Structure formats: structure tokens, C-alpha cells
Amino acid sequence: MSKQFRVPKNPKEVMEWINSIPMYKEDQPLDLSFKSKVEIRVAQDANLIKQMERLEKFSPYYREKFKEWGLDPKSIKTIDDLEKIPVTTKEDYMKDRGESFKLDMDFNNIMEYILYEITYTTGTTSGMPTRFYNTTYDMFMQSWMFRMGCKIGYLEPTDVVMNLFPFHFIPHIGYYKTMHFAAATGMTICFGFTGAQLPGFPYNIHRPMQQAIEDIEKKNVNVFSGIGSYIRRLIMVAEEQGRDFSRVNKVQALGEAVPKGMRDDMRKRLQKMGAKEVFITNAFGFTESQTAFQECQELGGAHQGVPQMYYFEVVDEKGKRKPDGEPGLLCITHLDRRGTCLLRYLVGDIVAITDQQCPHCGRNDQRIVTTVGSTYGTRTKELLKVKGTLINPEIMRDAVANTAGVIEYQFIITKEKLDDPYSTDVIKLLVGADKGADQNKLEGELRDKVRRAVEITPKVEFVQLSEIFNPGDTLKATRIIDQRPQG
Ligand SMILES: [Zn+2]
Structure with a gap:
């Protein structure tokens, strides 16, 4: 078992951490950053x-x-x-x-x-x-780049990483680059090997999320690498099952924006499963x-x-x-x-x-x-025109994702009357809430937050989680759907 991980807090602590790992220490003279x-x-x-x-x-x-x-x-x-x-x-x-x-x-x-x-x-x-x-x-060159990247994100050669990216029919760079960064740093790696069935392919090659949860426990995994919303779903299912995730201390939550509220939520749930300090990073890639x-940091x-x-x-x-x-x-x-x-x-x-x-x-x-x-x-393609105003959906997402009690959410941009393309634009906000949440209070809070963020008040509806996110169906949670007639 590795020692308890603490995130270095300043340049001096970062250097102490680098010097504690022989490979990174030896790389230091050639690290241009x-x-x-x-x-x-x-x-x-x-x-x-x-x-x-x-x-x-x-x-x-x-x-x-x-x-x-x-x-x-x-x-x-x-x-x-x-x-x-x-x-x-x-x-x-x-x-x-x-x-x-x-x-x-x-x-x-x-x-x-x-x-x-x-x-x-x-x-x-x-x-x-x-x-x-x-x-x-x-x-x-990428092998060197991954070593430098792992060094920035405090990934260590003794870490055990679970690759939670799907094995998809379009090779997802997250899946392959997780293999490459683990190899380049000497980490131990295991695979969730989840993913969607290839149409017409006769064999079921993928494993369910449940197997990944069990392997995380059994194989002493301490690092997750995957799409942010998928990792969060996995953590929630594991929490319901009362799993022991006490070793988890680093999460590479990638592929989409993972705002602060979502990270704090994941960390809190991991800590309920025994984890201590957890570094949740949303590295930005394409x-x-x-x-x-x-x-x-x-x-x-x-x-x-x-x-x-x-x-x-x-x-x-x-x-x-x-x-x-x-x-x-x-x-x-x-x-x-x-x-x-x-x-x-x-x-x-x-x-x-x-x-x-x-x-x-x-x-x-x-x-x-x-x-x-x-x-x-x-x-850039996500900038939306709603009620004639250009809005930045990121601001809207950020307002909701940082609200306690919200587990998953989806914005639907639609028309007041679907059969009338000239009727007013409406923003519906579908929310999968925590079981214990006070829905009246939450509704008021969400209406207020979105209005302040984009100056449009949404219609809030509470729905079953599975209606807005099914990890088996889609690669990522779909956070914004534009249902207005196009053209
Ligand atoms: Zn820095």
C-alpha cells in the first residue's frame, strides 16, 4: 500500500514531491516547463x-x-x-x-x-x-509529453490506474492515451472495457460498469481516468453499494467540463467510501x-x-x-x-x-x-441564440452543476408551442435530484441561478435520473439539447 497522498500546495512542496520520485527527479534537467x-x-x-x-x-x-x-x-x-x-x-x-x-x-x-x-x-x-x-x-515525443503531464498531475509510477474510457467503435483518444501515459510512467493499469455494442457484431465483448466497480476494490486501484460524468455515475453506484474506495486519491475526470461543484460532489462521495485527500483534475484536451x-492544482x-x-x-x-x-x-x-x-x-x-x-x-x-x-x-459552436440573445451555455451549466442536491441535469431549449416555430423560446431544466433534497426549495434556487446567469428563467422539472443519463447509451451526459425547429 502506498503512503497517504497529499497534494503539494506551493512550488517548494511541488519540488519536494518531484525529488521524492527518482524518475521525475532524473527528468528534471530536461523538463523545459x-x-x-x-x-x-x-x-x-x-x-x-x-x-x-x-x-x-x-x-x-x-x-x-x-x-x-x-x-x-x-x-x-x-x-x-x-x-x-x-x-x-x-x-x-x-x-x-x-x-x-x-x-x-x-x-x-x-x-x-x-x-x-x-x-x-x-x-x-x-x-x-x-x-x-x-x-x-x-x-x-508523446511518451516524453505524458511523463511531463503525469508529473504535473502528481501521477506516480506506483499508482494503479483504472481506464474507464469506453472501448468504442471510433477509437477514443482518452482510452488509448490512458494506456500510453500509464506505460510511459510505469504505472499499473486495469480496464473497465465498457462501451457500446458495434451494430451487427455478434459477440458481446464489453464488460458492465459493475465489473469495473468490483475491480477497483479488488485490484487496489487508486487512480481513475475517464469521462467526468461517467466517473461520477460510477462513484454514485459504488456509494449506494457501500464499496470500499479508500485507496482512491487521484481522479482524471476528462473529456468534458467538470466544474468545481461536480468535483466537490465526487470527492465527498469518495470520502464517504473511505477515501482521504482526493485530487480531482479536469485536464483540458482535444x-x-x-x-x-x-x-x-x-x-x-x-x-x-x-x-x-x-x-x-x-x-x-x-x-x-x-x-x-x-x-x-x-x-x-x-x-x-x-x-x-x-x-x-x-x-x-x-x-x-x-x-x-x-x-x-x-x-x-x-x-x-x-x-x-x-x-x-x-x-464556439455551442454558443446559443435564445430569445434573440447569444448566451454562453457554459455559464448556464456552471450555475446548475454547482448546486447542492442536483445529481444530473439537462437543459432543453424548446418553443412555447412546438407546432408554432414563431412562439417564444423556452428553457426547460430537467433535474435528477438527490433523494433527500427539498424540491420546492431547489426549484426556486435553480430558477434564480439560471436567471442570474443568462437572464432567462427556466421551467424546472424533476425527473428520474435514467431519463436524462444512461451510461450504457451515450458516451457523455448530454447537458444541452436544442429542440427548436432548425432552419
Ligand atoms: Zn502549476
Whole structure:
């Protein structure tokens, strides 16, 4: 049994923790995130120059674009020069399902360019997943990146992790990257192996959530890695069964925004099952980064971790940079990749970033910081027009998720009269409440909170949990449904 885990609270304690783990201690001289801002910038500029050369030579997409833009890739020598380059949008990337963003094979460097892994972005506008390629070099670089990421999130080689991502018919990066980060750090790993049946496939290969609960107990699991709302459901079922989850001390709650109230709720339930201090992190990730950027403190910001691999900008639609800490569109540039390579790519999230040194751990890499409530990003496509006003659903979600007594919830945007497309927009809020909750009081509180958040009062309805969330049916809890007639 490992010693009781305590989350380091300041740079000194972070360094003591790093020095207590031989692998991390030995990695320290090469960990760029702890170097000075100047050293980081020098490494980024050097990598950018080489990346621009690669794009000119091997990227079918950017080779053409450089000509179209009248841009000499050799004129891009520093991170600040990036602003001269037009942005790449998701639509650009999806146009030929991502194929033209994959670098050509370089037969002089076969060990770098050999195709090693394909992942997919899900939920594309066309409905067809877009490919994202990793070469040998990318996989080796990711192994280093995962070690640095695990170090930020206090994952230790002696940890036992349960992979709670589903084994789905579209390979979910969470499932595969959990395997990779556990391998890269030497952790012990077990699998829930849940997931949806492949239509027409004759064998039932998946295991139920119940088996995962039993394995967590039996196999001395202390770390969970999975989708936030799924982990919470699992914890709730285990709590009802009075399970012993006393070893659990770290939760990687990923794949969706997990605000503070939801983390506190999970922690409280784990502690009822015997757990002590539990670090619940909502690392912020997306396919095009091939990772989830880790928190060193809950809500302390999502650390880049490997600044030699990425540069983040926050920009407006035209690609003009916004000042430090101001929200805008997240724009990422790959500085050292060989497979799918993106230059000033708009991820589709509204975030804020900071270049300031992290006060919690002392790292100097860029961090994505919270702007709205207690979550990192809002998908740009999720901005909703309700009653003629553009609202940010993240604010609405945050208001409800941080309410005691709410277990699961779903917003439905609909019309006052469904057969009349011109009738007023209505927000319905379906709530699965705690058994002991005072529903009248809760209803008033929720109406008030949502009204204050988005200036629209919702109609609150209490429903059975299974009506709004069934972990067997969907990958994630669907928090907002727009039922209004489209067009
Ligand atoms: Zn930090």
C-alpha cells in the first residue's frame, strides 16, 4: 500500500514531491516547463524554424497555401512572426478528412515518418470522423509529453490506474492515451472495457460498469481516468453499494467540463467510501493536441507541459492576438510534429491563456486559465441564440452543476408551442435530484441561478435520473439539447 497522498500546495512542496520520485527527479534537467521564459522561447523559435521547413517540403496543404498567401515560410523565424500567418479553421482541416495535413513520407528519415497510429476527431460537421496521424517520432515525443503531464498531475509510477474510457467503435483518444501515459510512467493499469455494442457484431465483448466497480476494490486501484460524468455515475453506484474506495486519491475526470461543484460532489462521495485527500483534475484536451493539458492544482490552470511541442495563442476571428488573460479563440501551432501538422489552427474553443509563471508549481509554460465559472473552455459552436440573445451555455451549466442536491441535469431549449416555430423560446431544466433534497426549495434556487446567469428563467422539472443519463447509451451526459425547429 502506498503512503497517504497529499497534494503539494506551493512550488517548494511541488519540488519536494518531484525529488521524492527518482524518475521525475532524473527528468528534471530536461523538463523545459521549469526553465526560464527566455530558454523556453529560444527552444520554441528553433523548433518553429525546422517545422516551417518541414511544412514547405512535406505538407501538401501548407505547401499550396504558402504560395496562395504569398508567404515565404523562411521568413517565419520566431513565435512573434506567427501572427503574419492566416489561421487554419476546422472546416479547412475537415475538407478532405484531414488527409492533406499529413506530411509526405520522407524516405531519408523513415524512422521519423513511419505511420504508427491514427486517431480521429469525433463530432465533425460532416458527421464523418477526421483522421489525425502520428508517426514514430510523434509517438516517442508523446511518451516524453505524458511523463511531463503525469508529473504535473502528481501521477506516480506506483499508482494503479483504472481506464474507464469506453472501448468504442471510433477509437477514443482518452482510452488509448490512458494506456500510453500509464506505460510511459510505469504505472499499473486495469480496464473497465465498457462501451457500446458495434451494430451487427455478434459477440458481446464489453464488460458492465459493475465489473469495473468490483475491480477497483479488488485490484487496489487508486487512480481513475475517464469521462467526468461517467466517473461520477460510477462513484454514485459504488456509494449506494457501500464499496470500499479508500485507496482512491487521484481522479482524471476528462473529456468534458467538470466544474468545481461536480468535483466537490465526487470527492465527498469518495470520502464517504473511505477515501482521504482526493485530487480531482479536469485536464483540458482535444484530439489535435493528442493530450489533455494537466492541472497542478484544481482549477489552477491547464499546463502546456511541453512548450517545445506547442504554441498557444488566443485570437479574434482574423487571427489577431488578444492580451494575456483575455478570452478569445484558442489557436494552436505544432512546433515539432511529423504526422498531421497544424499551423495556427483554431481548435473551436473559447479560452483564456496566461504566460505568467504558475504561482502553484513555479512552471513557466503557458497555461489555459478559467474565465467563466470554473471551467476552461467553451466550444464556439455551442454558443446559443435564445430569445434573440447569444448566451454562453457554459455559464448556464456552471450555475446548475454547482448546486447542492442536483445529481444530473439537462437543459432543453424548446418553443412555447412546438407546432408554432414563431412562439417564444423556452428553457426547460430537467433535474435528477438527490433523494433527500427539498424540491420546492431547489426549484426556486435553480430558477434564480439560471436567471442570474443568462437572464432567462427556466421551467424546472424533476425527473428520474435514467431519463436524462444512461451510461450504457451515450458516451457523455448530454447537458444541452436544442429542440427548436432548425432552419
Ligand atoms: Zn502549476
